Amino acid sequence: MSSTQPARPAWLSPRPGRHSPGLGRHSPGPSPAGLSRRALLRGGAAALGAVAAGGALGGCSAGPPPGTATWSMWSSSPQEQAVWDDFGRYVERRMKVRSVSTLTPSEGYPTKLDLQLVSGTASIVTALNGWLIPTYASRGAHRPLDDLIADDPDFDLSDFYPAIRSISSFGHKTYAIGFDVAPTVLYYNRTLLEKNGIDPPSPTEPMSWEHFSELAVELSRKPDQYGFTCAPAIDDLVSWIYSAGGNVMNEAQDAGALHEPEALEAIGFVVDLFVKKKAAPPISNLVTEDALANFLQGNVAFMQNGPWQVVNVRKAPFEWDIVPFPAGPAGSRPRVSGSSFAIPSGVGGDELKLAWRLLKTLTSTGALNIYARAGRNNPARRSAGSAFTPPPRNLGIVQDILAGRLPHAGGHPFDVTTNWNRVRQLLGQDLPRAFLGQVSVADAVGGLTTRLDVLMRQHQDALRQAGG
Amino acid sequence: MALEAHSAARGAIPRTAKPPPHPGRWQRWKRSEAFAAWLFLLPSLVGFLVFTAGPVLAAAVISLLDWNLFSPPSFAGLGNFARLGSDPTFWTALGNTAYFTFVSVPLTLLVSLGTALLLNHGLRRMAIFRSLLLLPYATITVAVAFVWIWLYIPHDGLVNSVLGLVGIHGPAWLVSEGWAMPALILMSVWKSFGFGMVIFLAGLAAIPQQLYEAARVDGATPWQSFRKVTLPLLSPSVFFTVVTSVIGSFQVFDQALIMTDGGPGARTTTLVMYIYQTGFENYDQGYAAAQSLVLFAFVAVITGLQFLAQRRLVHYDV
Numbered sequence: 001m002s003s004t005q006p007a008r009p010a011w012l013s014p015r016p017g018r019h020s021p022g023l024g025r026h027s028p029g030p031s032p033a034g035l036s037r038r039a040l041l042r043g044g045a046a047a048l049g050a051v052a053a054g055g056a057l058g059g060c061s062a063g064p065p066p067g068t069a070t071w072s073m074w075s076s077s078p079q080e081q082a083v084w085d086d087f088g089r090y091v092e093r094r095m096k097v098r099s100v101s102t103l104t105p106s107e108g109y110p111t112k113l114d115l116q117l118v119s120g121t122a123s124i125v126t127a128l129n130g131w132l133i134p135t136y137a138s139r140g141a142h143r144p145l146d147d148l149i150a151d152d153p154d155f156d157l158s159d160f161y162p163a164i165r166s167i168s169s170f171g172h173k174t175y176a177i178g179f180d181v182a183p184t185v186l187y188y189n190r191t192l193l194e195k196n197g198i199d200p201p202s203p204t205e206p207m208s209w210e211h212f213s214e215l216a217v218e219l220s221r222k223p224d225q226y227g228f229t230c231a232p233a234i235d236d237l238v239s240w241i242y243s244a245g246g247n248v249m250n251e252a253q254d255a256g257a258l259h260e261p262e263a264l265e266a267i268g269f270v271v272d273l274f275v276k277k278k279a280a281p282p283i284s285n286l287v288t289e290d291a292l293a294n295f296l297q298g299n300v301a302f303m304q305n306g307p308w309q310v311v312n313v314r315k316a317p318f319e320w321d322i323v324p325f326p327a328g329p330a331g332s333r334p335r336v337s338g339s340s341f342a343i344p345s346g347v348g349g350d351e352l353k354l355a356w357r358l359l360k361t362l363t364s365t366g367a368l369n370i371y372a373r374a375g376r377n378n379p380a381r382r383s384a385g386s387a388f389t390p391p392p393r394n395l396g397i398v399q400d401i402l403a404g405r406l407p408h409a410g411g412h413p414f415d416v417t418t419n420w421n422r423v424r425q426l427l428g429q430d431l432p433r434a435f436l437g438q439v440s441v442a443d444a445v446g447g448l449t450t451r452l453d454v455l456m457r458q459h460q461d462a463l464r465q466a467g468g
Numbered sequence: 469m470a471l472e473a474h475s476a477a478r479g480a481i482p483r484t485a486k487p488p489p490h491p492g493r494w495q496r497w498k499r500s501e502a503f504a505a506w507l508f509l510l511p512s513l514v515g516f517l518v519f520t521a522g523p524v525l526a527a528a529v530i531s532l533l534d535w536n537l538f539s540p541p542s543f544a545g546l547g548n549f550a551r552l553g554s555d556p557t558f559w560t561a562l563g564n565t566a567y568f569t570f571v572s573v574p575l576t577l578l579v580s581l582g583t584a585l586l587l588n589h590g591l592r593r594m595a596i597f598r599s600l601l602l603l604p605y606a607t608i609t610v611a612v613a614f615v616w617i618w619l620y621i622p623h624d625g626l627v628n629s630v631l632g633l634v635g636i637h638g639p640a641w642l643v644s645e646g647w648a649m650p651a652l653i654l655m656s657v658w659k660s661f662g663f664g665m666v667i668f669l670a671g672l673a674a675i676p677q678q679l680y681e682a683a684r685v686d687g688a689t690p691w692q693s694f695r696k697v698t699l700p701l702l703s704p705s706v707f708f709t710v711v712t713s714v715i716g717s718f719q720v721f722d723q724a725l726i727m728t729d730g731g732p733g734a735r736t737t738t739l740v741m742y743i744y745q746t747g748f749e750n751y752d753q754g755y756a757a758a759q760s761l762v763l764f765a766f767v768a769v770i771t772g773l774q775f776l777a778q779r780r781l782v783h784y785d786v
Contacts, residue, residue, distance in 0.1 A: 139538035285642040
């Protein structure tokens with residue numbers, strides 16, 4: 001041994017005066033502090049065991065006890081959190097059971113829900129965005145509710161708007177019960193219009209596309225002032241496509257329809273507002289591009305969005321209101337979307353009874369009054385509609401459109417497929433290049449048509465498998 | 469009595485004292501250093517088995533299945549691997565990942581080495597500079613990515629504003645087909661050069677000064693000293709940095725997801741991003757697992773080649 005070899009740690013020093021066959025110098029011995037290697041190892045092993053056992057027990061015992069009303073929901077702001085806390089208290093008051101909500105930011109909600117459903121750790125009631133209902137229903141992740149509805153004379157499905165009943169159904173079965181539903185509307189900056197000498201649009205009669213485009217261009221003449229903003233994504237684009245009489249897929253849902261003249265006209269109309277007419281704020285990135293943020297800056301005259309943004313636009317430092325979506329060749333037919341609560345397939349027995357009671361409570365008029373009163377969105381029940389109150393002054397048009405009370409302003413249920421995630425991904429990847437002026441609309445659509453057709457055929461396969 | 473006295477006289481063990489029991493193999497093993505080593509390695513080993521080896525094995529099994537998460541899986545054989553050949557997005561993603569790797573790794577290496585050499589040349593208060601330059605590496609990618617989105621805003625973002633000062637009209641960065649990937653690379657180099665810098669600083673500190681003195685006495689120029697002394701003796705640090713950077717670059721995901729979401733078109737869709745989309749957005753777990761294994765194979769082969777090259781290019785002795 002070299003004299004420069006570092007000293008061994010004290011707890012590895014040999015114990016003097018004890019015969020340790022086979023161990024030689026490396027035999028255990030007490031350190032000056034009295035801690036032997038063996039003692040340290042024993043302690044370490046015990047600590048490891050305790051950690052492992054604790055972890056295992058913790059993992060096994062995770063989750064609230066049976067009889068707890070568990071429900072999952074997305075929540076991305078303290079304001080949303082406050083509403084869901086109120087929901088929780090309402091559930092406990094009405095059901096006399098403990099309420100436990102799992103709140104997840106909206107971006108990560110579907111992935112978390114997938115993993116919870118697969119691992120059997122999902123809540124007994126889960127919120128679903130309407131466009132995901134066919135995806136989950138066709139895979140058997142959630143159960144149809146028709147038997148529960150039929151066995152429950154207290155539950156009145158007719159109080160829900162037909163649009164949300166349609167959105168919450170798949171294959172003629174009800175898979176979810178809605179909590180909100182609304183058409184896309186057009187927000188306008190009244191202050192900006194007045195400053196430019198333009199009268200506010202009619203709250204009952206939608207503008208024509210031509211008139212809307214003229215206004216948007218007129219309002220974009222001043223530097224750093226724009227006529228219109230929307231997200232360069234299919235979720236916003238689809239309202240224009242419906243209003244032109246087109247759709248993403250054909251009526252049989254077995255082929256794409258974006259290459260049809262109606263859809264091309266609609267996409268071209270919006271892309272021109274961005275690229276040729278420069279009537280929209282330039283797109284600086286494709287991820288955080290936020291139409292609402294653009295609108296709230298006060299230099300954009302019109303924004304298409306849902307009434308779920310009313311609560312956020314109320315912070316705007318200018319006067320604003322909403323009007324019906326502009327009418328294209330097929331009229332004013334913006335996307336109608338909504339969200340619902342559903343019960344995972346794995347829920348059964350007494351838990352199913354509790355889940356149904358919970359689902360009814362979460363979608364009851366009382367709960368939706370809380371939701372609407374907080375300004376979150378238009379409630380899915382007619383009986384809770386009076387809780388969704390102005391401002392803005394024209395907020396009532398949302399319910400008028402849903403009820404068909406405005407003769408020239410309607411809506412179109414958001415038509416989605418069982419693989420809408422993939423359709424969305426495809427369109428989200430290819431269409432923005434047209435918004436950026438990198439390719440023409442015809443080229444962008446032409447480049448994705450074959451792949452869209454493949455996805456539609458896969459959708460048909462999924463429908464057949466779900467039916468069989 | 470006479471016998472006992474005789475025995476005692478010969479120094480034998482008294483009959484009343486039992487000889488120590490001969491320890492068995494298990495006892496000897498328990499007392500050995502190997503046992504102690506295994507015991508201390510156990511947490512890492514369990515972690516490796518549960519969180520690395522287990523998932524790799526699971527991925528290998530899942531890659532043979534057709535599984536959408538919710539329906540029972542069915543056996544697909546090698547079908548998922550066969551699909552890769554005719555999937556243009558997979559090859560685009562692989563190409564993008566290779567582009568990212570083969571540009572960002574050399575750049576990161578150069579910036580790291582350059583910074584380390586500057587800091588190593590007697591800079592005062594080096595600890596402060598070292599800490600400041602290491603900050604980007606210590607910051608989480610998500611936060612950095614959001615900041616860089618703002619820096620890259622085409623019209624009045626900081627990057628284009630600075631370029632404008634010298635008369636350059638900057639591109640639209642994150643929404644430009646040609647510039648989106650370079651923008652990601654630039655941000656990644658800025659984010660990660662600090663790690664290499666620290667490794668190189670440690671390597672530079674380990675080079676004996678006598679070698680430089682000897683080179684100076686022999687009339688070597690600074691460049692010759694760098695080429696003949698510094699670089700060879702720094703080669704283990706370079707090797708380590710290259711291997712870890714290449715592995716990390718092939719797994720690039722978060723900055724692309726946050727800054728470009730793979731666009732415009734599929735210009736910045738990386739392989740890991742595509743795997744994530746396939747598995748968790750398209751519910752195609754078998755195909756995603758097959759892609760993961762192919763990525764694993766690519767990284768393994770490239771790392772293997774680097775280790776082969778190490779024999780000729782890396783010098784561990786002075």
